[in-house]
Amino acid sequence: MRYIAMKEPGDARVLSVDTTETPQLQAGEVLIDVAYAGVNRPDVFQRMGAYPPPLGASPILGLEVSGTVTQVGSGVTQFSVGDTVCALTNGGAYAEQVAVDASQCLHVPKGLSLAEAAALPETCFTVWSNVFDRGGLKPGETLLVHGGASGIGTTAIQMAKALGSRVIATASSADKCQMCLDLGADLAINYREEDYVEVIKSFTDKRGVDVTLDMVGGDYIDRNIQVAAMDGRIVSIAFLRGPKAEVNFMPVMLKRLTLTGSTLRPQPPEVKAQIATQLEAIVWPLIVTGKIKPQLAKIFSLYDAPEAHQMMEDNKIIGKIVLDMQAES
Incomplete structure (x- = not known):
């Protein structure tokens, strides 16, 4: 199969198309013929050598795909050969085929193209896990989203509004x-x-916000505390301005704030399976009715992966970038 190789860490020019063996299917997994793969900032960090894959994960870049199930491993009952799915992968998405734990797969919502479906898993899993599970956002509360035009940001805005919050x-x-x-x-x-x-x-009116989703870090850490409401929750998922800051913790105590954060990729399959179940029950119907729609910035050929990564680094995107993994040279 073709895949996007990274011979060594470096800038976007280290990416190239090469061939490798098709992944071997394990119990509980499905093999997916990949139509599209989403491009995410963790992919950029891994390419730079700053975000190594977890133990046992594929070294191939990529964390989300859409495509068609071609094989089903033992113990899998919820998917059949021929199903169109999107999936959160532990790596390996930048390839023509990928093996994924079936519990991290979801059927493509009715009405969406496969390109749009590839933009769903990483953002939806991340937003649900951090804004609603960790952050506990409730209807009527206010969510602050930094990087609102990013893939994560556009998803968080729509999801929070659809579920009754201000943004x-x-x-x-x-x-x-x-x-x-x-x-x-x-x-x-x-x-x-x-x-x-x-x-x-x-x-x-000086009340502040109930939940903050922050992927910036640095000086934003203290500023987020300043705008938090009483009993506010601040959730960090990335640190584009760095993970260190000088912080006044007095407001944390006086406002009874919760500071938390998470990374999605290293979490065990059972945690991701639980998130997938919640998404299917609560978020997927909102996608089907059009209340939430993935925002595609651009579709690149797999041969143009360096340009896709450079676009991500330049922060010029509004929405998600996806790679067409079936494109011809």
């Missing part, structure tokens, strides 16, 4: 802010032109 988003340009508003955000703040702390305090 404030930050983004780096007027176009990205407009996208956030178009997706349902109640307020979008261009952080390059405005101080989001002051804007949020004014917008909420």
Whole structure:
């Protein structure tokens, strides 16, 4: 099978198309003919050598796919050969075929293309796990999403609005802010032109926000504490500005705040299976009815993976990038 190889860590130019053996199917897994693979920032970090795969995971890049089931391992009853699925992988998505634990697969929602379906797993699993499980966002509460125009951000905005919450988003340009508003955000703040702390305090009459989804880190860590409401929850999932900050913990105590965070990839299959079950029951029907729709920034051929990674690094995207893994050279 063809796959996107990375001979050594480096910039986007280290990516190239090569061939390797088809993965061997294990009990509880399905083999998927990959139509599209999603591109995510952890892929960029792994390519740079900063995010090694967990023990036992495929060294091939890629964390989400859509495609067709071609083989079913022993013990799998929920999928059959020929089913179209999307899946959260532990690695190996940048290939023509991938073996995935069946519990991390979901049927493609009715009405979605396979390209759109490939943009679902990583963002939906991440948002559900962090905003609703860890963050405990409830209807009527306010969610602050940093990076609102990213794949994670656009998913978080739509999911929170569909489930009855208010949303404030930050983004780096007027176009990205407009996208956030178009997706349902109640307020979008261009952080390059405005101080989001002051804007949020004014917008909420100094009450603040109940849940913050932060993928920025650095100086945002203390600023998130400043805009948190009483009993607020701040969930960190990435640190684009670094994991270290000088923080005043007095407001954490006085406001009874919860600071938490997580990484999805190293978590055991049973945790991911539980998230998949919740998504199928609660989020998938919202996708079918159009209340949540994956936002595709661009579809690249697998041969153009370096350009896809560079686009991600340049932070010029609105939505998700996917790779067409069946494209011809």
